Amino acid sequence: MxxxxxxxxxxxxxxxxxxxxxxxxxxxxxxxxxxVAFSDGGHQPVAVGEEARQLWDWNVSEVKVVRPIRAGxxxxxxxxxxxxxxxxxxxxxxxxxxxxxxxxxxxxxxxxxxxxxxxxxxxxxxxxxxxxxxxxxAAGLGAGLPLHSEESYLVIDIGAGATDIGVFSNGLVTAGHTVRYGGDDLDEALVRAVRRRRGLRITRSAAEHIKQQTGSVDRSPNPAVVPVDDVITVEEKQHLDSYDIDIAWVPQVLTEAFQPLIEELDWIIANLPDSSRRQVERGGMVLTGGCALLRGLDELFRERLQLPVAVAPDPLSxxxxxxxxxxxxxxxxxxxxxxxxxxxx
Ligand SMILES: Nc1ncnc2c1ncn2[C@@H]1O[C@H](COP(=O)(O)OP(=O)(O)OP(=O)(O)O)[C@@H](O)[C@H]1O
Ligand SMILES: [Mg+2]
Incomplete structure (x- = not known):
């Protein structure tokens, strides 16, 4: 057809x-x-996609870079x-x-x-x-959930701006929710934590870099430091006595940053109709979206929500x-x- x-x-x-x-x-x-990147005062884009993102990272003053989508x-x-x-x-x-x-x-x-x-x-x-x-x-199908099965699964797609949640059963989704909380909020939590602990203002891209390279929410050993070259600007470096940022505390900050989402999920699961909740308790939850790549997130959700948890293969796709x-x-x-x-x- x-x-x-x-x-x-x-x-x-x-x-x-x-x-x-x-x-x-x-x-x-x-x-x-x-x-998308615009020249200062201009209305035509000077760059789009990866090229525009690099301009954002370089913080070029004559160029205004925007992310036109927020929370999906x-x-x-x-x-x-x-x-x-x-x-x-x-x-x-x-x-x-x-x-x-x-x-x-x-x-x-x-x-x-x-x-x-x-x-x-x-x-x-x-x-x-x-x-x-x-x-x-879409995320449930892309994660490979079965189209024809009596089982129900909670699909949790944690992107940069939002988390989309739904009960996937037999190729249909019910009880859909969108929580405006995602990877951007984790980056902001890291920006605040670095400011509090080291008195440094790092950019959100730098925080995202720390999150992606070394971040996790598990307790296994992490690299203890990240080179400042990776995360801060030249001016900021002048005020530093050491050239590394201690990041052993990152798992704790990220774990705390997930608390609002965990509470929301707990509430959503508790308010499912009885039959649906029982099915989800058997089938468990499937994590998709870029934040599903955070090491230890499945463990954290399993422990806090008391449900089976699987991370989809290739969560970003x-x-x-x-x-x-x-x-x-x-x-x-x-x-x-x-x-x-x-x-x-
Ligand atoms: N390896 C990784 N470890 C931790 N976080 C990661 C990793 N790779 C990507 N991310 C995070 O995943 C998020 C992007 O995920 P994704 O591409 O699924 O979002 P999106 O679909 O654009 O956003 P949304 O669905 O919220 O509109 C970003 O916050 C990014 O930092
Ligand atoms: Mg998405």
């Missing part, structure tokens, strides 16, 4: 930190940071349109831009206005017919892989009574 017989078919995951685009039959062809929703409409237009063109290569049909993931509890903004920005970027899919469904599965095998999913191809926003 072909859903969109007249044009190219794309799947797009528009995230706070990353945009992924897959082309039907070709797989994932674009993986780029969600960033459009925060800067013009920036989002320019970024999406570039990535759609990149995905299509030399093929003409003829209103490609798009399957796109949206936060589990996006409001009507947020969905409209996502839709309008994609349309302005050149997309044609649109199919909106809840993120936990789960959502786009699930969207691609929907592009490729719509028939199998429609069998479950779900209607894709909705244009009803």
């Amino acid at each position: 072909r859903l969109f017989p007249w044009s190219e078919q794309l799947a797009i995951d528009v995230g706070t930190a990353h945009v992924h685009v897959a082309v039907k039959g070709e797989g994932v062809v674009v993986r780029e940071p969600s960033t 929703v459009v925060a800067d409409f013009d920036g989002a349109v320019m970024m999406l237009r570039r990535f759609i063109r990149q995905a299509l290569g030399h093929r003409p831009l003829f209103s490609p049909a798009v399957v796109v993931a949206h936060p589990a509890t996006a409001t009507g206005v947020e969905l409209q903004a996502l839709r309008h920005s994609l349309a302005a970027a050149g997309a044609g017919q649109m199919t909106m899919v809840q993120k936990p469904l 789960c959502t786009i892989l699930g969207l691609e599965a929907i592009l490729n095998d719509l028939g199998a999913l429609s069998l479950n009574g779900r209607r894709f191809g909705t244009n009803n926003l």
Whole structure:
């Protein structure tokens, strides 16, 4: 069965930190940071994606770098349109831009206005017919959860700006929640901790670097120091007596930073209908999204929430892989009574 017989078919995951685009039959062809750079006062982008992210890291004064998506929703409409237009063109290569049909993931509890903004920005970027899919469904499919099974699993997609949660059962998602808490909040917790402990102002990119290179929430030995070259600016270095930042405390700070999310998850699980909660207690939870890569996170969730926990293979790609599965095998999913191809926003 072909859903969109007249044009190219794309799947797009528009995230706070990353945009992924897959082309039907070709797989994932674009993986780029969600960033756009404008020259000071200019309205045309000077760089998009990885190039723009590097300008952000270098803190070039004549360039304004924006992340147009926040917590999975459009925060800067013009920036989002320019970024999406570039990535759609990149995905299509030399093929003409003829209103490609798009399957796109949206936060589990996006409001009507947020969905409209996502839709309008994609349309302005050149997309044609649109199919909106809840993120936990896409992430669950991309994590390889079975389409036909009586078991239920809690899918927890922890991205940069938000955590999307849903009960995945038989190719359907129920009890969807979006908690506006993700990797960006962990970075901010690290920025605050370095300021408190060393009196240093590090950038959020530096904090993200510490988190990704050495961060964990487990108690196993970590490298005890990170070279300052990696995380702070030249001016700040002048005030330093030592050229390393002690980071043995990072697991503790990250563990504490996860507390609001753990409390929210606890509340969501406690409020599931009895039958659904019992099924989730058997099936457990599957972690997807970039933050699932943090060492020891599965252990922390298992201990605090008393449920089986698995980390999906390739957590950064789960959502786009699930969207691609929907592009490729719509028939199998429609069998479950779900209607894709909705244009009803
Ligand atoms: N190895 C790693 N260890 C820890 N965190 C990581 C690692 N790799 C990526 N991350 C974090 O994962 C987050 C990005 O994840 P992801 O790409 O899934 O987010 P997103 O889909 O863009 O955001 P959202 O879904 O919230 O809109 C960032 O906060 C990043 O720092
Ligand atoms: Mg995401």
